Amino acid sequence: MRSTETMSPAASRVLDAAEELFYSRGITAVGVDLVAERSGVTKRTLYNRFGSKDGLIAAYLSSRDERWRAEVMTAVESSGSPADAVTAPFTVLASQDRSSARGCAFINALAELPDADHPGRRIAMDEKAWLLDLFARLATDARCAEPPALARRLMLIHEGALATEPLSRGLLTDATELARSLVREAAQRA
Amino acid sequence: MRSTETMSPAASRVLDAAEELFYSRGITAVGVDLVAERSGVTKRTLYNRFGSKDGLIAAYLSSRDERWRAEVMTAVESSGSPADAVTAPFTVLASQDRSSARGCAFINALAELPDADHPGRRIAMDEKAWLLDLFARLATDARCAEPPALARRLMLIHEGALATEPLSRGLLTDATELARSLVREAAQRA
DNA sequence: GCAATCCTTCACCGATCGGTATACATTGGC
DNA sequence: GCCAATGTATACCGATCGGTGAAGGATTGC
Numbered sequence: 369m370r371s372t373e374t375m376s377p378a379a380s381r382v383l384d385a386a387e388e389l390f391y392s393r394g395i396t397a398v399g400v401d402l403v404a405e406r407s408g409v410t411k412r413t414l415y416n417r418f419g420s421k422d423g424l425i426a427a428y429l430s431s432r433d434e435r436w437r438a439e440v441m442t443a444v445e446s447s448g449s450p451a452d453a454v455t456a457p458f459t460v461l462a463s464q465d466r467s468s469a470r471g472c473a474f475i476n477a478l479a480e481l482p483d484a485d486h487p488g489r490r491i492a493m494d495e496k497a498w499l500l501d502l503f504a505r506l507a508t509d510a511r512c513a514e515p516p517a518l519a520r521r522l523m524l525i526h527e528g529a530l531a532t533e534p535l536s537r538g539l540l541t542d543a544t545e546l547a548r549s550l551v552r553e554a555a556q557r558a
Numbered sequence: 559m560r561s562t563e564t565m566s567p568a569a570s571r572v573l574d575a576a577e578e579l580f581y582s583r584g585i586t587a588v589g590v591d592l593v594a595e596r597s598g599v600t601k602r603t604l605y606n607r608f609g610s611k612d613g614l615i616a617a618y619l620s621s622r623d624e625r626w627r628a629e630v631m632t633a634v635e636s637s638g639s640p641a642d643a644v645t646a647p648f649t650v651l652a653s654q655d656r657s658s659a660r661g662c663a664f665i666n667a668l669a670e671l672p673d674a675d676h677p678g679r680r681i682a683m684d685e686k687a688w689l690l691d692l693f694a695r696l697a698t699d700a701r702c703a704e705p706p707a708l709a710r711r712l713m714l715i716h717e718g719a720l721a722t723e724p725l726s727r728g729l730l731t732d733a734t735e736l737a738r739s740l741v742r743e744a745a746q747r748a
Numbered sequence: 749g750c751a752a753t754c755c756t757t758c759a760c761c762g763a764t765c766g767g768t769a770t771a772c773a774t775t776g777g778c
Numbered sequence: 779g780c781c782a783a784t785g786t787a788t789a790c791c792g793a794t795c796g797g798t799g800a801a802g803g804a805t806t807g808c
Contacts (some may be wrong), residue, residue: 378785394670396586399765411767413785421766470672471665478724479666480584496725520732528718534668535686542710568755589795601797603755611796 375381380415381407391473395425395480395488414541425477432473433495436460450510454551457499457526458544466538467530472530499523512554522547560575569607571597576618581663585615585670585678615667616677621665623685626650630692641698644741647716648734657727662720689713702744712737 375383389398400421404411418424443460447453470476474492481489494527503519503526512518529543565573575597579588590611594601596689608614633650637643664682671679693709702708719733 376784389647393672394586396584396670397672399780400767401764410786410788412769415767416784471669472721475661475665475721476669479669480586482583482587482660493725496722517732520729521723521736524715524718524729524733524736526718527721528714528716531662531665531717531721532686532713535683539710539714542707543714546711546714566754590797591794600756600758602757602799605797606755 370540376417378407378409378413382409382414382424383427386424387431389475390425390428391432391470392468395428395477400424422487426483426491429474429477429488429491429495433491436495437498440499444502444506446522450506451551451555454503454506454510454512454522455547456506457502458529458540458547461526461529461540462544466533466540469534469538471533472527475530477529496523496527499526507551507554510551511556511558512551513557514554518550518554523548525550530537566607568599572604572607572614573617573621576614577621580615580618581622581660581666582658584617585667590614610664612677615671616681619664619667619678619681619685623681626685627688630689634692634696640696641745644693644696644700644702644712645734645737646696647692648719648730648737651687651716651719651730652734655711656730658724659724659728661723662717665717665720667677672743686713686717689716697741697744700741700745701746701748702741704744708744711740715740 379403382403386398386403389403389406400411400414403424404414404518407414414424439460442456443456443463444453447456475493477488477492481492483489500519500523503522504515507515507518507522525543525547529538532539570654572593574686576588576593579596581594590601590604593614594604597604604614608617629650631647633653633668637646664685666680667678671682673679690709690713693712694705697705697708697712715733719728719730722729
């Protein structure tokens with residue numbers, strides 16, 4: 369699927385509606401009729417642009433992934449130091465409005481798409497693999513000890529923060545603090 | 559819903575089938591007709607025993623919750639030391655067959671049940687609250703410094719391990735090691 | 749012997765599911 | 779002036795969704 373700017377106006381509106389509905393209500397629970405109605409578009413147009421519901425799901429996840437990666441990279445580049453850059457993904461989380469308490473769209477997608485062949489599943493898994501690799505690269509840049517091991521630990525904490533978000537008391541603050549202390553420790557150890 | 563032993567044979571079979579299907583395929587994606595067929599029971603009986611699909615969902619989560627809490631408490635009681643007891647929930651994870659890579663049933667349920675009023679959502683949130691409280695109690699028993707803060711960190715790591723399980727490379731080993739080192743550190747600090 | 753509980757069979761309900769067919773209007777580029 | 783792309787409207791498809799009504803066959807305990 370092409371990126372948002374090169375999409376036709378109708379397709380763009382469909383994608384906007386799909387993102388909001390899929391995220392807030394769940395992918396399986398939302399029907400294509402509802403997405404079409406919300407975006408003010410005929411079902412025919414929806415199918416002409418996205419081919420199938422699975423195609424729309426993949427576009428939804430791709431769009432979210434693309435936007436999120438851009439935010440993370442911006443946060444990385446605007447970090448004060450290489451050490452701060454390592455925990456940039458956590459500051460991105462803190463900067464977002466996550467009051468919906470719907471957690472991570474990709475974790476949710478993995479929960480709803482158990483089929484290994486589903487295109488959306490691949491996108492969600494790639495997102496997580498990308499973050500793990502990013503943590504490792506940033507840890508290397510910050511001259512931390514054992515970058516891959518540190519990356520896995522940061523990944524655990526990051527995903528833990530997202531997974532506990534739907535709970536009444538989110539743990540993002542604790543996650544950020546713990547992540548920073550692990551980075552500090554690994555930097556000293558090197 | 560009554561516990562498994564006091565249930566009628568048909569109801570028990572329905573619950574077994576529901577547990578397997580809801581967990582492996584997702585709650586929303588599985589219809590009541592399929593659950594009835596798999597359990598060799600009429601849809602009528604299913605509805606006589608569980609009232610509605612939501613009732614069956616609640617029974618599914620309750621049953622899983624009950625079984626899991628029992629396993630955790632057994633692991634806690636058979637721990638060699640109070641310090642080991644704190645990380646007992648991690649050893650429970652390691653002892654289970656989690657090769658399905660379907661992650662945590664409760665995290666998945668929260669992803670699929672966005673409605674705050676859904677009975678299943680309450681059960682899933684209570685499960686997480688119970689674990690957080692258990693971590694804090696065990697940390698107190700092990701004379702760790704700042705039990706509530708340690709509990710939140712352990713919670714993050716625990717949920718992170720579950721959330722990353724659907725990924726190709728699970729992080730349970732790293733999670734257990736990190737949890738143990740945090741407990742060690744907090745025990746020394748006290 | 750009687751009643752209650754459990755479970756069955758089977759037919760049925762309106763609504764919604766993902767997806768398609770046909771036909772027509774608008775728009776911009778060549 | 780024309781063609782292709784884009785979008786509209788409407789009607790339709792078989793399948794499945796969660797859920798119910800009505801009637802009857804077992805088993806159990808009093």
